[in-house]
Amino acid sequence: MAIDPICKMTVDEKTAKFTSEYKGKKYYFCAPGCKKKFDGDPAKYA
Amino acid sequence: MAAPENRKAELKITGMHCATCAVNIEESLSKIKDVEKAQVNFGTDTAHVEFDPKNVSIHDLEKAVKEAGYDVVNHEVTISVGGMMCATCVETIEAALNELPGIITAMVNLGTEKAYVTYNPSLSSTGDMKKAIEDAGYQYLGISGEVSEEAEKKAREADLHEKFVRFIVGFAVSIPLMIAMYLPLPISMHTLAYVMLVIGTPVFVYVAAPIFRAAWVSLSHRTLSMDVMYAMGTGVSFVASVMGTFGIILTHEFMFYDTAIMLAAFLMLGRYLEARAKGRTSEAIKKLAGLRVKVATVIRNGSEQEMPVEEVVTGDLVIVKPGAKVPVDGTVVEGESYVNEAMITGEPVPPLKSKGSHVVGGTLNTNSVITVRAEKIGKDTVLAQIIRLVEDAQGSKPPVQRIADIAVTYFIPAVLLVAAATFVVWYFILHATALFALTALISILVVACPCALGLATPTAVTVGVGRGAELGILIRNGEALEVGEKVTTVIFDKTGTLTRGTPEVTDVLPVGIPPQTLLALAAAVEKNSQHPLGAAMVKAAQKGSVTIEPATHFDTFAGKGVAATVIDETVLVGNRVFLLDNSIIIPSELEDKITAIEQEGKTGVLVAAGGRMAGIIAIADTLKPTTKEAIDRLRDMGIRVAMITGDNRRTAEAIARQVGIETVISEVLPQDKEEEVKALQAKGEVVAFVGDGINDAPALAQADVGIAIGSGTDVAIESGDIVLIRDDLLDAVAAIQISRKVMRRIKGNIFWAFAYNAALIPVAAGVLYPSFGITFRPELAALAMAASSVTVVSLSLLLKRYIPDAKKGR
Numbered sequence: 001m002a003i004d005p006i007c008k009m010t011v012d013e014k015t016a017k018f019t020s021e022y023k024g025k026k027y028y029f030c031a032p033g034c035k036k037k038f039d040g041d042p043a044k045y046a
Numbered sequence: 047m048a049a050p051e052n053r054k055a056e057l058k059i060t061g062m063h064c065a066t067c068a069v070n071i072e073e074s075l076s077k078i079k080d081v082e083k084a085q086v087n088f089g090t091d092t093a094h095v096e097f098d099p100k101n102v103s104i105h106d107l108e109k110a111v112k113e114a115g116y117d118v119v120n121h122e123v124t125i126s127v128g129g130m131m132c133a134t135c136v137e138t139i140e141a142a143l144n145e146l147p148g149i150i151t152a153m154v155n156l157g158t159e160k161a162y163v164t165y166n167p168s169l170s171s172t173g174d175m176k177k178a179i180e181d182a183g184y185q186y187l188g189i190s191g192e193v194s195e196e197a198e199k200k201a202r203e204a205d206l207h208e209k210f211v212r213f214i215v216g217f218a219v220s221i222p223l224m225i226a227m228y229l230p231l232p233i234s235m236h237t238l239a240y241v242m243l244v245i246g247t248p249v250f251v252y253v254a255a256p257i258f259r260a261a262w263v264s265l266s267h268r269t270l271s272m273d274v275m276y277a278m279g280t281g282v283s284f285v286a287s288v289m290g291t292f293g294i295i296l297t298h299e300f301m302f303y304d305t306a307i308m309l310a311a312f313l314m315l316g317r318y319l320e321a322r323a324k325g326r327t328s329e330a331i332k333k334l335a336g337l338r339v340k341v342a343t344v345i346r347n348g349s350e351q352e353m354p355v356e357e358v359v360t361g362d363l364v365i366v367k368p369g370a371k372v373p374v375d376g377t378v379v380e381g382e383s384y385v386n387e388a389m390i391t392g393e394p395v396p397p398l399k400s401k402g403s404h405v406v407g408g409t410l411n412t413n414s415v416i417t418v419r420a421e422k423i424g425k426d427t428v429l430a431q432i433i434r435l436v437e438d439a440q441g442s443k444p445p446v447q448r449i450a451d452i453a454v455t456y457f458i459p460a461v462l463l464v465a466a467a468t469f470v471v472w473y474f475i476l477h478a479t480a481l482f483a484l485t486a487l488i489s490i491l492v493v494a495c496p497c498a499l500g501l502a503t504p505t506a507v508t509v510g511v512g513r514g515a516e517l518g519i520l521i522r523n524g525e526a527l528e529v530g531e532k533v534t535t536v537i538f539d540k541t542g543t544l545t546r547g548t549p550e551v552t553d554v555l556p557v558g559i560p561p562q563t564l565l566a567l568a569a570a571v572e573k574n575s576q577h578p579l580g581a582a583m584v585k586a587a588q589k590g591s592v593t594i595e596p597a598t599h600f601d602t603f604a605g606k607g608v609a610a611t612v613i614d615e616t617v618l619v620g621n622r623v624f625l626l627d628n629s630i631i632i633p634s635e636l637e638d639k640i641t642a643i644e645q646e647g648k649t650g651v652l653v654a655a656g657g658r659m660a661g662i663i664a665i666a667d668t669l670k671p672t673t674k675e676a677i678d679r680l681r682d683m684g685i686r687v688a689m690i691t692g693d694n695r696r697t698a699e700a701i702a703r704q705v706g707i708e709t710v711i712s713e714v715l716p717q718d719k720e721e722e723v724k725a726l727q728a729k730g731e732v733v734a735f736v737g738d739g740i741n742d743a744p745a746l747a748q749a750d751v752g753i754a755i756g757s758g759t760d761v762a763i764e765s766g767d768i769v770l771i772r773d774d775l776l777d778a779v780a781a782i783q784i785s786r787k788v789m790r791r792i793k794g795n796i797f798w799a800f801a802y803n804a805a806l807i808p809v810a811a812g813v814l815y816p817s818f819g820i821t822f823r824p825e826l827a828a829l830a831m832a833a834s835s836v837t838v839v840s841l842s843l844l845l846k847r848y849i850p851d852a853k854k855g856r
Binding site: 030033034 | 132133138183
């Protein structure tokens with residue numbers, strides 16, 4: 001299980017719909033809001 | 047001209063009860079930087095604000111209204127949102143919603159999966175919210191609760207009820223108190239005074255509280271409103287009573303407890319009546335708004351689905367069952383039915399709509415199922431545009447109201463001065479009793495309300511514009527009304543306005559063959575042509591149920607005519623040159639007929655068959671059925687009538703002769719029509735231009751009043767100051783008649799409002815006392831004041847039943 005870097009929820013990598021790649025690492029999110037926040041300033045959360 | 051990036055908002059305001067309130071709010075709004083224009087309508091309780099959205103937000107506007115001491119009523123909606131997982135989602139959605147211009151507050155609850163939004167519907171719709179939520183990556187699951195028009199209605203009802211209770215309590219207490227003053231009671235005046243103090247104080251505080259609260263707000267903004275005057279009037283009588291009770295300076299004669307309460311009760315009664323009457327002035331708009339459809343049946347993914355009309359998108363196929371209203375504007379793709387459009391066009395006979403027909407939202411499907419492809423939705427529909435136009439117009443003020451507004455701002459200080467002067471003159475110079483001088487002072491403060499002055503214009507405009515809309519005459523703003531009244535010249539565009547705009551066959555003059563044969567020959571050839579004159583011949587043939595034979599070897603000779611072979615014969619249809627080129631001999635008696643036809647402003651089309659002259663078909667653009675009557679009526683009203691056209695002089699004059707227009711401006715290119723309007727204006731004429739908005743938009747704009755005629759539901763709503771929904775020139779006459787009527791009513795109202803004050807202030811001051819012994823009890827003053835407002839509102843409401851002369855008996 002992955003941890004959503006924004007809200008710290010656990011996210012199942014297999015079913016996660018919202019993901020981003022930053023510096024070669026894949027991040028998983030619970031919902032579009034978290035993804036948007038991450039994409040806005042990935043350095044801060046990665 | 048407003049900068050294009052400016053935005054317009056409408057705010058519903060509560061707490062206004064006088065013309066000065068409107069002026070105060072206007073000032074407060076105008077003070078915000080980058081607010082272009084602020085107009086507050088006391089009659090409809092709305093503020094129309096034009097502002098630069100880059101620097102001003104809806105919050106600033108609301109704050110300004112609140113600072114002035116009033117409140118804004120907003121719409122509220124609860125939206126179910128799907129796809130939220132955590133607190134970040136809440137933030138994201140709230141931020142997305144708050145970016146919309148009309149959102150006041152947006153609160154998202156993760157637990158209930160709902161967004162609670164308060165918003166201003168003139169800036170953002172629920173459709174915009176749906177888009178914002180979806181763009182943020184979440185699902186809009188529909189509206190689960192809505193407080194919109196209901197909120198307004200409830201607020202108004204609560205307000206009415208509160209006023210009602212206050213004045214009832216006021217009367218219930220003050221009447222027995224007043225009786226007690228005159229009855230021989232077994233207690234001393236001294237004791238009675240204390241009893242009254244104990245009973246009267248809480249009641250006075252309750253009944254008069256709104257007056258004092260409003261007066262305080264006004265004073266804390268360093269403005270003088272009517273409430274300051276009332277607070278002084280009722281306050282002085284109450285304080286004088288208290289001082290009398292305890293023997294401070296004044297004596298027991300000063301028993302005004304009953305007066306103070308009754309005064310406050312009358313003021314509340316006045317406001318109650320006024321608020322009730324005001325609520326009725328905007329019924330027309332409510333009727334229009336009631337036509338809006340809430341739910342639509344749409345075919346999506348092959349099945350019929352019911353959904354809120356906000357979710358219908360252009361291109362959707364919408365099913366309209368018999369007895370249901372068409373939800374959106376669009377084109378019929380399947381089915382045939384009679385659709386009642388009376389609510390929009392006023393046309394009583396429902397037209398038949400079949401495949402390809404245009405239908406508009408709000409109209410009623412009567413007898414059979416039709417499927418409509420949605421073309422215009424939401425605020426683009428004809429109905430939405432009409433509602434917006436009428437709402438804007440009802441909120442606007444004709445320039446004449448400015449005079450009243452300015453008068454009001456000087457009026458209050460003047461009244462305060464007069465009141466003070468009256469007291470000084472009676473008490474110190476004429477040595478009347480303090481009781482008398484004080485009564486006069488209170489009466490003046492109470493009788494001098496310019497409420498009626500504040501209601502004079504907005505109520506008449508609201509009712510008048512609403513009445514116009516019911517008659518199919520959309521008046522864009524108050525200014526159009528005022529200028530409409532003053533019109534001295536009406537210029538009509540010819541083609542499409544005076545005339546139908548499509549040429550029709552008027553005469554068939556055959557040579558040696560039956561007329562039907564001539565028409566059949568011409569139609570057979572012209573069937574292949576694109577020329578408008580050709581279409582007229584084909585239409586005439588079809589109407590006369592003449593068999594049109596197929597034609598071969600069709601050939602067009604530009605500017606001259608067309609030729610084709612019909613049943614082995616070469617048929618030529620065209621002008622004189624064309625026939626002469628083909629060596630056809632035109633007999634001299636036919637030449638005379640051609641000249642005669644042209645003198646009448648018609649076009650003569652020559653037909654030859656088999657190398658011989660077959661006859662002439664005369665074609666002309668025919669007048670609309672009511673054109674002549676409309677022009678006669680305008681002339682009877684003392685208005686000059688002119689016609690403008692691009693046609694040659696002979697054709698133009700022939701048409702003008704038929705309808706009796708003397709001034710003909712012919713051979714004018716479309717772009718020069720505007721110049722002709724200017725030329726007339728330079729001569730001092732107030733010009734109304736009547737056109738269909740197709741190639742005369744600049745002239746419509748240049749005219750003092752541009753009157754755009756529509757045809758049924760296909761109206762160009764943006765094109766004129768006054769827009770006629772129906773294609774009937776009598777409505778143009780009716781529009782001018784409505785303007786005259788409404789302006790007369792406004793002037794009458796302003797007169798009554800001034801007359802009340804002009805007549806009653808001196809009476810209240812005691813001018814009649816020395817010679818006639820007439821004075822004014824403060825309670826009567828309050829009643830008279832209420833009566834003046836009620837008179838003015840009632841006179842405006844009479845406009846609701848107004849039928850312009852041009853529409854009588856139709």
